[in-house]
Amino acid sequence: MPPRVVSLVPSVTETLVAWDRAPVACTRFCEQPDIEAVGGTKRPRIDRIVALAPDLVIMNDEENRRADADALTAAGLRLHVASPRAVADVPAVLAELAAAVAAPTPEPWAPPEVPAAPIGTAFVPIWVRPWMTINSETYGASVLAAAGWASAWADDDVRYPEVTVSDVRARRPDIVLAPTEPWAFTGDDLDDLSERFGVPAMLVDGQDLFWWGVRTARAVDRLRRGLAGARPSLDPGRPQRRGGTSAV
Known part of the structure; x- marks a missing residue:
């Protein structure tokens, strides 16, 4: 039982x-x-x-x-x-x-290999007052890495560093990934985030980034596909779009 x-x-x-x-x-x-x-x-x-x-x-x-x-x-x-x-x-x-919990053994699942070089870097704001983000030692950053991307603060010594708008602009990430939790970003925030940080902004499911378990494999795939769909706005040969992209 x-x-x-x-x-x-x-x-x-x-x-x-x-x-x-x-x-x-x-x-x-x-x-x-x-x-x-x-x-x-x-x-x-x-x-x-x-x-x-x-x-x-x-x-x-x-x-x-x-x-x-x-x-x-x-x-x-x-x-x-x-x-x-x-x-x-x-x-x-x-x-x-x-x-x-005496449940059947989960079906085998092999996590994707993390590419040697990321496709791009993302600023992931997890809090606003103050601005906070994630380094490479966090679970959220590992989901991002599995999708082929890196946190713009991957190399920071602090797992959840506090940052300023100037810090973010100086690092020049390719995109802002605004999660729906722990700070509850919505699509209405994307234009402001893009304007504030000077790069495109995309809404992502915070549970996909920070919850693990039965959702993990699908979460990585959803994030990968969402970021692939954002590539036109990240192409330096094209005008950058302001906000509006969503992977939720």
Whole structure:
């Protein structure tokens, strides 16, 4: 019999539902209205989770806090930590997750090879006040790399560096990729972003960039196709378009 699971990781919740292993509870960020929410990823309701008496609580060492993990462990609950750092880690992490929840072994999937030289560089703003982006050590940057592109801040020492408009213009990225989360960019922001940073801007699904799991293979393919569709606006032989492109 499958274990009773509480998932405190939105991408894990999405994956468990797709595997017919829906958790008994999840976070309010998991976008599963039919499943009980037990708080957020950073402040889960520990007492309620304990009262549900799950066989397993699934966490991620970046999305969840150590203090909450310690509190759940102290309450006698068993934890499973699922924390891929890159697209290449996803198949093994999914196989371990499937074993933990008694789900069928996922179909084999080979992550795409990252090209030796990226097609182009992208500024990926994940926050606005202040402007923040991603370096190469983040999962989002690995999705971008798997699609053949690189973060304009790939070489930064900080995983989520703060930047200024002048910094971005000085680095001269080929495109601004505006994700729908964690900052909720929309198509209405594209013209402003393009004007502000001086390059075309494209809206992308933030879940494709930052959620991993059953969506990963399709997410990489969607991003690759979306960026391929943006190539005419990046051709130096053509006038640059302002905003308007979307891969969501």
